Amino acid sequence: MTDPRFPDSSSAAITGEEAHVAHNYHPLPVVVAEGDGSWVTDVEGKRYLDLLSAYSALNFGHRHPTLVAAVTEQLGRITLTSRAFHNDRLGAFAEALAELAGKDMVLPMNTGAEAVETGIKVARAWAYRVKGVAEGRAKIIVASGNFHGRTTTIVGFSDDPQARDGFGPFAPGFEIVPYGDAAALAAAIDDDTAAVLLEPIQGEAGVVIPPEGYLRAVRDACTAANVLFIADEIQSGLGRVGTTFACEREGVVPDLYLLGKALGGGILPVSAVVGDREVLGVIHPGEHGSTFGGNPLAAAVGLAVVDLLATGDLQRRALALGDHLRSRLETLVGAGVTAIRVAGLWAGVDIDPARGTGREVAEKLLAQGVLVKDTHGQTIRMAPPLVIRATEIDWAVAQLRLALTD
Structure with a gap:
């Protein structure tokens, strides 16, 4: 379904970008049109939980x-x-x-x-x-x-x-x-x-x-x-x-x-x-x-x-939610994940090669409504906005578990 506010479908928008923007990036196939807090919406109205935060540029979420x-x-x-x-x-x-x-x-x-x-x-x-x-x-x-x-x-x-x-x-x-x-x-x-x-x-x-x-x-x-x-x-x-x-x-x-x-x-x-x-x-x-x-x-x-x-409130929130994120990711070690590294609300997750590459897992998560980015082959990075909720972290990790068992 195409959002009537946006005349181009996702595929048309991607085709136009590929034709006229220098290929110095290899984006995931999603065309983001709106953002609010920890979530973004694509041109066809599908919502995604943003766990990249534009490489930490969006620490405070979209449109704080x-x-x-x-x-x-x-x-x-x-x-x-x-x-x-x-x-x-x-x-x-x-x-x-x-x-x-x-x-x-x-x-x-x-x-x-x-x-x-x-x-x-x-x-x-x-x-x-x-x-x-x-x-x-x-x-x-x-x-x-x-x-x-x-x-x-x-x-x-x-x-x-x-x-x-x-x-x-x-x-x-x-x-x-x-x-x-x-x-x-x-x-x-x-x-x-x-x-x-x-x-x-x-x-x-x-x-x-x-x-x-x-x-x-x-x-x-x-x-x-x-x-x-x-x-x-x-x-x-x-x-x-x-x-x-x-x-x-x-x-x-x-x-x-x-x-x-x-x-x-x-x-x-x-x-x-x-x-x-x-x-x-x-x-x-x-x-x-x-x-x-x-x-x-x-x-x-x-x-x-x-x-x-x-005020220090956001820093304390990142520390507490980071502990929550770590506890959830630890359950995946040995179940499609070989190692995790977590500091506050920032995580590197190493994917077992038997379950796919980092890019392949990122694409599976995209289909499930979660945005992450791969790096160096087998790693995906998570850097959710500091305004994310614990329940949203739980849902995202559940989606990662599904992506690793799919």
Whole structure:
């Protein structure tokens, strides 16, 4: 049945997209037209429980009323000024975000990849201007299995052939060490090391959680060697794992937070680098910028996001519901699932190859009204909105059980 509000059927909409949009994604065959909370509706009126949340960009669900109201109000005033002028929303947003992170300053950008690129520039400038590294020699240590974006600089230090192969030559100045191996990381630090750039939990890799104590050891190694610790919290931050930032799980504070995705409330691309004045203060006028970065519309939704998180209610909810999700997923281990990894409302579920690939299971779940995404062949990721109900989690896991036995 075709929804009369949408003249194209699902198949027609997919055909049009395939014909005119570059094939840099391989989407599941569903055409989403509406969203509300944890649910979306396709063009033919079928509803789906969204367990992807746009890779954590929709931590607060689809069309959260507080966020929609903030954007709607701002749309009636002004949307863009560029940073050539001040605007009346950026200061309040930056102050609130800095306070949430326990830092001094914010450098606003748009996408997560832009935040990572900005963090790299800041780290190099700090190395030359503060640490005293010789010009052109600054090194940044990254981890195997990393995913920090898809710009040419970033894929140059990826070890994923699909992200990297065919896009060189790449920028020098990066060294890859095994993720979760604090001793290897400490051994790689030398006098030219500007920073260590890590995901506290690796999302694209399949929600890979490092060993207990790893982040503390990284923090200690960076402090001892006068090296910046940069935490890419673009997917893991802003409530996803039951704390405001994933680093809090080990009581660790990095020198720079890289934030994005949920910072825009699932409405706009909003990202930021957040740090103290001694680090972010190395950037001077004209050295870095963005026409849209810090625009008043983005600042309005970003401020509303920070206000939602300031009470801690959503973080506590994610922690409690994450325990609930873990308990339900554990019943599937040995019954079509080989392993699970859960941090708050974020889960990586490894599918037994005898039951199919991650993509095949995701397609079965799609037919049953549940949206997830596969990664690295045998893994599906779950990142439901923080507003999801326990009963909805129960239903989703029941659908996964059916998909594994079908």
